[in-house]
Amino acid sequence: MKRRDRDEQPPxxxxxxxxxxxxxxxxxxxxxxxxxELWVEHEAKSPAIAQAIRLARATGIRIQFMARKAxxxxxxxxxxxxxxxxxxxxxxxxxxxxxxILSDQEKPGLVLVALDQIQDPHNLGAIARSxxxxxAAGLIIPExxxxxxxxxxxxxxxxxxxxxxxxxxxxxAQALERCxxxxxxxxxxxxxxxxxxDAALNFPLVLxxxxxxxxxxxxxxxxxxxxxxxxxxxxxxxxxxxxxxxxVLLYEIARQAAGVRNK
Numbered sequence: 001m002k003r004r005d006r007d008e009q010p011p012x013x014x015x016x017x018x019x020x021x022x023x024x025x026x027x028x029x030x031x032x033x034x035x036x037e038l039w040v041e042h043e044a045k046s047p048a049i050a051q052a053i054r055l056a057r058a059t060g061i062r063i064q065f066m067a068r069k070a071x072x073x074x075x076x077x078x079x080x081x082x083x084x085x086x087x088x089x090x091x092x093x094x095x096x097x098x099x100x101i102l103s104d105q106e107k108p109g110l111v112l113v114a115l116d117q118i119q120d121p122h123n124l125g126a127i128a129r130s131x132x133x134x135x136a137a138g139l140i141i142p143e144x145x146x147x148x149x150x151x152x153x154x155x156x157x158x159x160x161x162x163x164x165x166x167x168x169x170x171x172x173a174q175a176l177e178r179c180x181x182x183x184x185x186x187x188x189x190x191x192x193x194x195x196x197x198d199a200a201l202n203f204p205l206v207l208x209x210x211x212x213x214x215x216x217x218x219x220x221x222x223x224x225x226x227x228x229x230x231x232x233x234x235x236x237x238x239x240x241x242x243x244x245x246x247x248v249l250l251y252e253i254a255r256q257a258a259g260v261r262n263k
Contacts, residue, residue: 015088018151019071019080021048026159027085028055036086037062039071044082052083078151095140095167095175099182107183109257110204113250114140116172116220117211118242121147125156126243127209128164132157134250135257138165140206142172176223179206186224188216189245193227196252203257209246 018027025048028035038056040049042065056063071084102110113131118124124147128139139161147153154161169175176186185202189209208224210216221227230240230248240248 015086016151017074017084017086018154019075019078019084020155020159021046021052021081021083022158023151023154023162024048024052024083024085024159025055026162027087027154028052028059028061030159030162031087031089032059032061034087034089035059035061036088037064039064039066039074039084039086041068041071041080041082042066044068046082048081049083075151079155095169096178098138098165098167099178102182107204109135111136111250111253111257112138112140112179112184112204112206113246114172114176114206114208115142115146116208116216117142117145117214118209119145119147120212120242121150121153122156123147123212123241123243124149125153125158125161127246128153128157128161130243130247130250132160132163134247134254136164136207136250138167140167140169140172140175143168143170173219173223176206176208176220180225185226188221188224188227189229189249190215190221190227191229193229195231196228196249199226199228201253201256205253207246207249207253209242209249212242 018024024038032055035056038052038061040053040063053063071080071082074084113127113136115124115127118127131139149161149166180186183204185205187201187205187207189207208216208220210220228249230245
């Protein structure tokens with residue numbers, strides 16, 4: 001029997017509830033095939049609820065009108081704005097398979113974001129939101145010591161994470177090495193690096209964002225081709241948090257990627 005590659009997580013089905021207007025709407029738009037049913041708070045009315053009902057009806061998703069307490073229980077007390085969806089997510093494309101079928105035509109300007117032990121689901125969601133809005137294709141997340149792709153993370157991303165490919169890997173350093181073999185350049189966010197707007201970035205690329213407290217682990221940092229930083233005012237605080245830093249770096253990457261795509 002062939003052994004499964006160590007840097008790729010065995011595929012698993014995930015069954016969970018998501019709540020909140022943005023998370024519900026983006027999931028109904030981007031992944032309607034994963035939605036089993038929509039719960040709407042009885043007698044609750046809002047433009048967002050009306051839109052969710054229209055989207056669900058358009059794709060034949062079951063709609064149930066429930067008491068607020070029932071929705072509260074389904075989401076373990078999480079914020080829901082009067083609506084929630086039950087989602088069954090099938091295993092997505094594996095990371096190795098993604099790299100294997102990636103064509104040369106798809107590589108110019110292609111950006112992935114690797115998260116080295118980002119454990120706060122709000123940071124994960126905020127980074128995903130910036131990644132989706134600034135043109136990144138997906139996230140690479142270590143299986144251990146990282147925030148799960150939870151309802152909190154989906155809500156924090158305003159549903160944007162549903163538009164991204166999300167790859168869970170066992171060994172991030174090995175995954176980055178595979179990216180290099182596939183022609184990617186690896187850039188790590190680090191205060192000791194080169195100012196990002198002084199760097200002539202090469203594509204396709206992976207941007208690595210380190211953990212909230214410690215930054216990148218030494219092994220991950222040594223996997224990078226170059227370290228980049230955001231120059232800061234002398235009157236500022238010590239550093240930006242992970243999600244803020246990711247947003248600024250992704251903006252500069254998107255600016256340079258646009259030039260590559262337009263050549």
